Amino acid sequence: MNAFFYKDSTWAVIFLLPHLLLFLAFMLLPVIxxxxxSFANWDMLSPIEWVGFGNYSELFNDEIFVEVFWNTIIFTAVSVPVGIFISLLLAVALNQKIRGIKFYRVAYFLPVISSMVAVAIIWQWIYNPEYGFLNYLLGLFGINGPNWLSSQTWALPAVILTSIWKNLGFNMLIFLAGLQGIPESYYEASELDGASVIQKFFHITVPLLSPTTFFVTIMSLINxxxxxxxxxxxxxxxxxxxxxxxVHYLYQSGFEYFRMGYAxxxxxxxxxxxxxxxxxxxxxxxxxxVY
Incomplete structure (x- = not known):
């Protein structure tokens, strides 16, 4: 029996070794x-200079870092709840038994698998101040649209809107899977009690989707x-x-300003x-x- 155990262990190590080596080379060692x-200054050419916590202290006194930090907080505070709310509504709508439902599901998921380069080009055209589709729509209501991507006020909201649109399909798919796991008997029982559509949504759908919502929230926050x-x-x-x-400032610090320790x-x-x-x-x- 021991011989079989050692034989199985040997084959397990052999099959796992390539993955472990790749993980070690491209994940664990770079992280360490x-x-x-992070406790040194290094421009990839000069010798490494140890500075202790110098990079960290400089970081919190860096006005640019403070600005991009708050931009990130704003981006997260807007894109996460808005994206989750819209994707949940879409999932509920696409969980109905209507003709062509598979087409609609695929259509809403397409942006997720689309190249970000292609998405960026499309949305740059939409945001164009002269012939963009968004300003055209605003013009129909007598509103003079701004120069979205060149405006100090509107550049970040424009990026947030694009990001929400791009990731909507992924969250929708997760919610859709969660919805299909809710037994129909709950909704049938609530209908017998005279519950409205809104009451069923808030008293059945939302509570039973709590684990799914938690997963979507965590993933959306990290992303x-x-x-x-x-x-x-x-x-x-x-x-x-x-x-x-x-992350944009991190990239610039490391690969444009060559401050690898600071990045x-x-x-x-x-x-x-x-x-x-x-x-x-x-x-x-x-x-x-618990409660």
Missing amino acids: GSFVL SFQVFDTVYLMTGGGPGRASSVI SAMAYVLFFLVLVITIFQFWRQKRKN
Whole structure:
């Protein structure tokens, strides 16, 4: 029996080894290396200079970091609840038995699998101040639309709207799976008691979707704090720093300004921020289930 056990263990190690080596080379070692580097200055050419907590202290006195930090908070505070709410309504609508329902589901999911480059080009055209579709619609109501992506006021809202549209289908799909797991008997019983559509939604659908909503919230929070491609492709963080976020500034610090230690410190501040928020969400969900 021991021989069979060792034989199985050997084959398990052989099959797992390539994955473990890749994980070690491209995940674990870079994470450890970046953490060590966050306590140093390094431009990839000069020798590493140890500065202790110098990068972290500089970070919290950096006006640009403070600005992009609040831009990230605003981005998250708007895109997460709005995206979850709209995707939940869409999931409820697409859970009905209507003709062509599969087509509608695919249509709403298409932006998720579309290239961000293609999405950015389409939305740049929509936001164009001269011939863009959005300003055309506003003009029908006598409203003179702004220069969206070049405006200090409207650049960040424009990026937020694009991000919500891009990720709507993923959250919708998760909610749709959750909805299909709710027994129809609950709705049938509520109808016998005379419950309205709104009452069924708030007293049956929302409570029973609590685990699904929790998962969608956690994933949306993590993704929103890590947003980069939408900002980079649509506005480049401009005008000024009006639409720049933490990951965009991190990228610039590391690969444009060649301050690898400073960028690493920024990455770990972001990591601990996301970690604290995630732990809080888990604690809140656990407490909610207890009561």
